[in-house]
Every structure is written in C-alpha cells, then in structure tokens.
Amino acid sequence: MTNRAIRGGVLRLITDEEIERIHTSSLEILEQVGIQVKSSRITRVFRDGGAEIDADAERVRIPEYLVREALSKTPSRIMLCGRSPRYDVCLEKNRIYFGMGGTPTPFIRDVETGEFRRPTKKDFADATRLGDALPNMSFLMAISGVFDVPYQTEYLHEYEVMFSNTEKPIIYPAPGSVAAKGVLEMATAISGGMDELRRRPILSLYVETVSPLVMFGPDETFIDGAEAGIPITLGPGPIMGAAAPGTIAGTVLVANCENLAAMTLTQLVKKGAPIIYTCGCSTMDPRTCRVLYGAPELTMGGAVIGAQLARYYGLPCFGWAGVTDSKVPDAQAGAEVMMTSLLNALAGINLMHDCGYLASGSVGSMEMAVICDDIAGMVSRIVRGVDINDETLAVDLIRSIGPGGNFLGEKHTLEFIGREIFLPKILDRTDHITWERRGRKDIGQIARERVKQILKEHNPQPLPKDVQEKLSLIVKKCEKELVAAEK
C-alpha cells in the first residue's frame, strides 16, 4: 500500500571529517554567537529549556549539550501520509520522492497564452489537480498562489484548495500562529481527530528561518507544529555572499546552524517531534543580485552536502528537483532541471521539491510540471540502477540465438524489455519526418496539450461534503481574525 520508493544514491562531495568540521563549527556558532529570536514565545521555550538568553539583544545562545540531547530524540524515519494510504511515503535512509512545487509563487505562466500573471484560487486548484495526476510526483506543494483573496489569508485558502484537490501528502508553509492553528484544525477535520492526524500526518509544515540566524513571529509555527506532533520541514534560506559568506562551505554552515537551532527548539517543545532536515545553499548572481535555482552551487551545497549532513545526523531530508532560472520550458530549463533532479536523487534526498517552478521560483508553470514529471521518471530509472545476474546476463539465450541472429521475438525480451526501459509520457522520440507531419510541436506545446488533457479528465476523490464545509468555515473564521489583527 505504502509508496515505498526506490533508494537514491549516497553521493558524496566531501569527506566524513569535513562533515564533522561543519558540525563542530555549527556548535561553536550556536554556543557563542547564538541566534536572534524576535518572538517572545520562541525565546520562552529556549529559556525554559536551558539556553542562555540575552533579552536586550534578542539573542539566544544554545549550548552544545542541548543540541546533542535534541538530536538524540529526533526520529530517523517519518511516515508522511496521503489522504489515500496508497500515497503514503516512507522517509527513511535514502528513499527518494519527487514533489511538485514549493512555497506559493507570485506569478503563474498562463497555459493558454504563455503570459505571466497573478494566480487565482482556480489556478491553484487546477495546479493541485494536475499534481495529483502526475505519476512521478509523490507529494505536493505549490506552483501557484492565491492572489484573489485578502493577502493576509493567502495560505489558508491555499490549504483549503490543496486538501480538496489531492489525495497525496502535502508539505506547505503556514506562517504565524493563526495560520498554523487554522491549518491544523483543517487537517484534524479531515483526519477525524488529533490523534488520528498524529498517527497518519497528511501534511508537513514547512517553516523557514530567516538567514542569517534569525527566527521571528511566523516561525512560531515550529512550536505549533511540534506541539501537534506534525512533521516539520525546516527551511533555512542563506544566500551565498549576502545572507551567508561567499563560499559554499560558509553558506552550508549557516544553514546547518539554523537547522540545529530549529531542531533543538522543536525537541524542547516536544521530545521526538518529527523534523525533516533541509540544508540550503542559495546562490545569487552577483551581477544582478537575482537568487538562482539552476545554479550548480545550490545543488552541490544544498543537496549533496545537505544529504551528507542529514545522514550524519540521522534525519530525513528535503531538497530540490526540477528547478530552473529559465522563464520558459526551453533548453536551459531542461538542462537545469535534469542537473538538480539527478544530483539530488543520487545524493539520496528523501523529498525533492520544486518541480514545475520557472524563473527562479517566482513563476509556477503547469507545462513545466508535466515536463519535470518525465524527467523525474528518467532520473528514477537511472537511480534504480542495473541488475547483473544470470537471468539478465542471459548467456544461454545469446548462445542459442548465436552470431547474426536477433532477439526481437524472444520470450526473454518480452519479459524484461518493459521494465528495463523507461518510457516518457511526453518527451518526443519520433523521427524528424514524423515530427513534421505531426505539426512540428516543441516540448512546451506537447506539455500544454497534456496539461489540458489531464485537467479535463482527472478528478481526485473529493472530501466528504461536511468536511469540505468545515474547511470553508475554518478559513472564514481565521480570515476574520487575521484581518482584525491587521486593524
């Protein structure tokens, strides 16, 4: 029943000794420099837990023993569940899963016109439905946003849409306490109770610290998530040369400190709170200051070294796939998507998110998601590897066919060929004459047609009517609270 995916690689960029150096440097920074905490609720947890607090400087210094104790309590494997159990994913060791989207995008590339525009609640529903249908996407985030609602309430509407339009596991942010509580209330309504939700968590809360080394109000979600026992995905965002030193090593170090601080916080709230490690090593083009997703350094530091660190700590991990800085599904997009996807998979990142992002994460694209799905299939095929045994070597068969013969109609061929070769859904493999006869379609056009077809045909199991109504009520209630807080 559970989607027990293939094991990725254990690719290494640095030695165990070098990993150890990142770890000890992190302990030094947490103990001596500390982190800035701009939330009294978070500070209180650290204070009660034994951290050293400098209230005037909003500084929390975390001694080594607290980090060690916290690490000893974190689970090494986490089940993240779908609304339907056939989509449950098992985060352990180096099992790999691809996921569509990330945090909400302020723009979407219109499927009909190719224009970049503000996404609506309907776009979000369509994108989620698409992700639900894509065979290689095992969990969902966003390739859209919801901008036709009051800005403060964006995330609540997005959750409502996601819960309603997919049966797959969801990883998503719920910044701030009101949003976090609202979202947990929605999830509880779907699961049928808090205990049931804890036993089968249908979402993981994605929480970003602010690099370098800062937590603020919206990070109180760490506390709400840990209290509820919902898996928390850590999201540090150091940008090399801006919010971190101008080196991969220094950027990874800042990210690791934020991971350890957040991990410690969650364990102080609740022993054994499930958390998912994310390294992060954002790169920006120093000529334009644009943060990049398709840059090799993100994959090297954030994914490969990140996976090494996660293994060192014995934590499930989160990384990237299908990301690009290109604005359209073109050759650049293909190259960058394949690079991130393949290397993350070879590194053994459990959850690889962002499939379907364009323009460095500011634009969501359903066509790109469909293309990424095929690339994810290819990557999974590569990572699955090659079986070498008597059956696959087929010495006897080669002997019996002999030189000059062929293997076309052999039973052995029929038996193996289907599973040995990955067949893409949309990558065009025809000859150039057939391609011309079929209207000279490029990958973007083929992807667009597949998006439309899926949206026409695919409908996930809807939520029961009473649950659906409950979700709307929760959104309305939180909306009131958030809009009132603004005034």
Add this chain to the structure above:
Amino acid sequence: MATSAVLDEVVDAVLSFDSKRVTEATRKALAQGIDPVKIIEEGLAKGLRIIGKKFEDGELFIMHLIAAAQPVQKVTAELLQPEISKSKVSRKVLGKVVIGTVAGDIHDIGKNIVAAMLLAMGFEVYDLGKDVAAEVFIKRASEVSADIIASSALLSTTLPVQHEIVETLVKRGIRDSFKVMVGGAPVTEDWANEIGADGYGVDSVDAVRVAKRLLRVAEQGELDDE
C-alpha cells in the same frame, strides 16, 4: 599638492574598497582646505559613480558596490557632514530616499541592495531597517524632507503595508509631498498602480532608474565630470 590630485586620491581610495584609505584621503583633502561638498562631489561620489557604472555593465558585483559605499557613508557622516552643517552650504544630491522593509517582514537583503545602489548612484539614503511600520516611514520622511519613500516586502502577506503607506499619506493630505516606490519579490507594476504608488523597480538597477525618472534626474551624462 594640487586640489585635483588630492581629490583623485579620494576617488582612488574609494575604488580600492579600503576603508582606511578612504578616511585618510578624506582627512588629507580636508587638511588642504578643500570644501567638503567638493570632496563629496568630486571625490567620494565620483568614485561611487564609477563603481556603479561598472556594476551596471556587469564588470563589478553588488558586493563591490556595498564595500565601496560603506566607507563613503562613514566618512561623510563622521568627517564631512559636521563641516557642511557649520558652513550652511547645501550639498547637491540626486534626491533623498527613505527606505525600509515593511512591518511584519524582516527579509532585508533586497532592500539593502537597493539602498546601496541608490547611495552609490548619488542619492542620500535613510535606511530605516526592517519590520518598519507605515507610520515610521512617513514620520522619518517628513523629518528629513525626503523626496521618495521606498518600501520592500518579500512576504505576500505583508504587501498591505505598502498600501497603508499611500493611504496614510492621502489621509493626512501630504500625498504630493513624496514620491512612493515599492519593490520586493511578490510586487508588480500592477500592484504599484493598484495601491497608487508612483513607481516600481524590478531590481536594484531598475529601482535607481525609476527613482531618477520620478525626480526627473537626467539619465545621461552622470559621468561627464570625469
């Protein structure tokens, strides 16, 4: 030593990204009795403009821009501004900009980059930091008689604060006293129009262009004084 040679030393010091050298060259220029406004315009600001141009051309990085702007800001505040205040001579700047990251948000890397760029290109910049309420933007802008109020938002949930800045200015009847600029990852031209802001910059280079346009500063010939 000729005035021009001393000022060239100031320019060279700025181009060296060495804070100590900038301070020394500025001190030397002051000791020679050169007018502090002149030291800024023909020394420090000129050096920054050269760096700004090289950044625009892709030769230098944002890090260079910031590394150059920091010591200039420091010597201006510590050594030159006190002298200028004494002499009551007014200094020529492209315009005064009050800038900050809006309340509820503490992502300030983008704002810092825009602030450094504006400074490097000859604006006087008042950086209010992060998590800044609409009220604080307006108060500070009034105090320093700013030309532009510029706000940045990364979290889409904090976008309404940019709206609030414009609304508050309108309510107080001082909307025409300032140009309002907005920026940040989720910000668009449409959003700027919707809330009645005057300008939107897609990145730091664009922000400078827009700021100049709003204050009707000529786009060409900034380096003509070389």
